[in-house]
Amino acid sequence: MLGNHLNKWLLLLGCLPLLIGANIFLGSVDIPVIEIIDVFFGNSTNLAWKTIIIESRVPRILTAILCGAAISISGFQMQVLFRNPLAGPYILGISSGASLGVSLLVLTGGWLFGIHFMVQDWSIALAATIGALFILLLVFAISIRVKDIMTVLIVGIMLGALTTAIIGIMQYFSASDQLKSFVIWTLGSLDGVNFNEIFILSIAVIVGLVLAFTQIKPLNLLLMGETYAKSMGISLSKSRLIIILSAGILAGSVTAFCGPIGFIGIVVPHLCRVWFQTSNSRILFPAIIILGINILLLSDCIAHLPFSDLVLPINSITAILGIPIIFWMVLGRKKISTNL
Amino acid sequence: MKERIKIENLLIGYGSRANGCAIMAPISTEVNDGEFICLIGENGKGKSTLLKTLAGNLPPLSGEVLINGNALSSYNNQALAKELSLVLTDKISIGLITVFDLVAFGRYPFTNWMASLSSVDKAIIDDALKVCGVEGLANRYFSNLSDGEKQKVLIARAIAQQTPIVLLDEPLNHLDLINKVEIFCLLQNLCKTSGKTIIISTHQIELALQAADRLWLITNDYKLSISSPDEAISSGLFEKAFKSDKVVFDSSSKTFLLKSSI
Numbered sequence: 253m254l255g256n257h258l259n260k261w262l263l264l265l266g267c268l269p270l271l272i273g274a275n276i277f278l279g280s281v282d283i284p285v286i287e288i289i290d291v292f293f294g295n296s297t298n299l300a301w302k303t304i305i306i307e308s309r310v311p312r313i314l315t316a317i318l319c320g321a322a323i324s325i326s327g328f329q330m331q332v333l334f335r336n337p338l339a340g341p342y343i344l345g346i347s348s349g350a351s352l353g354v355s356l357l358v359l360t361g362g363w364l365f366g367i368h369f370m371v372q373d374w375s376i377a378l379a380a381t382i383g384a385l386f387i388l389l390l391v392f393a394i395s396i397r398v399k400d401i402m403t404v405l406i407v408g409i410m411l412g413a414l415t416t417a418i419i420g421i422m423q424y425f426s427a428s429d430q431l432k433s434f435v436i437w438t439l440g441s442l443d444g445v446n447f448n449e450i451f452i453l454s455i456a457v458i459v460g461l462v463l464a465f466t467q468i469k470p471l472n473l474l475l476m477g478e479t480y481a482k483s484m485g486i487s488l489s490k491s492r493l494i495i496i497l498s499a500g501i502l503a504g505s506v507t508a509f510c511g512p513i514g515f516i517g518i519v520v521p522h523l524c525r526v527w528f529q530t531s532n533s534r535i536l537f538p539a540i541i542i543l544g545i546n547i548l549l550l551s552d553c554i555a556h557l558p559f560s561d562l563v564l565p566i567n568s569i570t571a572i573l574g575i576p577i578i579f580w581m582v583l584g585r586k587k588i589s590t591n592l
Numbered sequence: 593m594k595e596r597i598k599i600e601n602l603l604i605g606y607g608s609r610a611n612g613c614a615i616m617a618p619i620s621t622e623v624n625d626g627e628f629i630c631l632i633g634e635n636g637k638g639k640s641t642l643l644k645t646l647a648g649n650l651p652p653l654s655g656e657v658l659i660n661g662n663a664l665s666s667y668n669n670q671a672l673a674k675e676l677s678l679v680l681t682d683k684i685s686i687g688l689i690t691v692f693d694l695v696a697f698g699r700y701p702f703t704n705w706m707a708s709l710s711s712v713d714k715a716i717i718d719d720a721l722k723v724c725g726v727e728g729l730a731n732r733y734f735s736n737l738s739d740g741e742k743q744k745v746l747i748a749r750a751i752a753q754q755t756p757i758v759l760l761d762e763p764l765n766h767l768d769l770i771n772k773v774e775i776f777c778l779l780q781n782l783c784k785t786s787g788k789t790i791i792i793s794t795h796q797i798e799l800a801l802q803a804a805d806r807l808w809l810i811t812n813d814y815k816l817s818i819s820s821p822d823e824a825i826s827s828g829l830f831e832k833a834f835k836s837d838k839v840v841f842d843s844s845s846k847t848f849l850l851k852s853s854i
Contacts, residue, residue, distance in 0.1 A: 483676070485673030485701040530693075
């Protein structure tokens with residue numbers, strides 16, 4: 253598995269500590285390297301710097317690692333399941349469901365939940381989880397009843413459109429400051445996730461990834477079509493449910509804590525296919541996880557413009573970073589649509 | 593010879609058991625190890641439906657298919673994958689998968705969840721590639737191959753699955769004469785040398801007449817007529833089954849002739 257692509261794996265793994273390091277060093281406050289090392293060895297005397305690193309930068313890096321892995325694998329699963337290069341982690345309306353939950357909370361000022369003007373971070377995560385779970389269960393129930401996978405896809409997209417419509421109505425009637433806080437949530441952010449939340453997020457991501465790993469064989473065989481997959485011992489309905497559940501847990505948990513992180517879930521699988529020149533999920537799985545983490549860490553580096561107070565929305569950065577890569581791939585005559 | 597498949601009063605068609613639409617008269621027959629069976633009949637007579645039912649992809653309306661004496665419905669996908677492998681007629685587009693990887697898929701029913709290949713698995717894959725004469729293509733991408741090469745690779749995949757039964761649904765479509773003959777000989781050899789049971793649906797009647805152990809001919813009144821190639825010719829089945837004012841079956845040369853040329 254490693255033999256043919258050794259230098260690519262070394263590059264991928266080598267970038268990881270560099271990007272983690274960069275994310276620790278770079279931030280709105282300029283902290284000397286020596287001080288940062290002191291913080292980690294417990295020798296630091298500067299309490300402010302210690303707080304910034306331990307309470308802000310380290311959680312941000314952990315969040316980026318979890319999100320990067322989760323969102324990329326989730327997108328990969330959806331692309332293979334639906335045999336569609338445009339599919340991503342949110343294709344089944346999971347982010348729309350989360351958005352519905354959050355908009356019900358934020359745009360109505362919390363009165364629906366009886367927590368008037370007490371909209372806090374944890375309540376946003378909870379609302380997003382409930383919304384995402386609601387849509388996930390709906391898609392789940394439909395995919396048990398409907399045999400044709402394309403019908404499941406269409407129903408998922410329809411559900412997304414429906415929730416977007418409902419959100420539109422709520423936005424139309426909501427106050428401008430509520431509207432702004434909702435829009436900011438939709439732009440995504442890796443900041444402000446505390447260690448308790450990271451603990452919950454990491455459990456969800458690990459469960460999602462383990463479920464995803466059990467489906468490596470079905471994901472390969474599905475490339476040949478459902479009849480062939482079945483003839484090689486795959487239980488289609490079981491595999492389909494596990495894949496949808498796993499992709500849903502991964503995308504849903506990320507969206508709950510960080511908002512819908514866009515673009516990475518669609519781009520990273522394509523990048524790995526072109527780079528490693530394979531559609532074999534045995535190779536793609538680890539590659540997608542590591543590249544997803546790397547790209548989200550890089551995006552986060554750029555989002556926190558070094559040594560300035562500005563923090564750019566992470567979704568804008570992933571798109572601005574990702575689209576040139578896609579253009580470069582397409583202009584390099586590398587067909588990406590037929591790689592699935 | 594060991595009996596591999598037994599078909600009892602099998603009624604095939606679409607719809608539910610209670611409210612189904614049968615497309616052929618009930619079928620009863622058995623198939624032994626090492627038999628090469630060619631299923632022939634005009635388009636729309638039910639060749640694919642019969643193969644789908646035998647492969648367990650379509651439930652029968654009534655009757656039973658027994659494999660090794662056990663009902664087909666009692667096998668789960670995993671167990672059936674060790675008895676029966678498929679080669680389908682539809683073209684597959686599979687992206688960046690090499691020929692070796694694709695043939696390795698045939699070993700998936702026998703590998704762990706990570707699909708790790710043992711040295712035995714690798715030897716079986718190499719052997720399957722060699723039997724089909726595509727060992728030189730192992731590192732090429734499947735999607736870049738010609739139609740004939742693709743079909744041979746798909747057959748190699750079925751061989752790598754090492755099942756006693758192989759079902760092929762019109763695997764010779766889109767192929768030129770040489771490739772058709774090569775694949776026919778390959779299948780015939782598999783039956784003789786490794787004792788596999790092969791059922792293939794095809795429109796290549798002339799080839800089927802020369803190679804098949806038995807013919808399954810779907811007649812105009814939707815019955816499955818089972819006979820050896822010679823019996824089929826001498827009993828005049830072909831004249832009846834392929835009735836047309838344009839062609840006639842010539843039993844001495846075992847070929848169809850255009851009426852206008854006679």
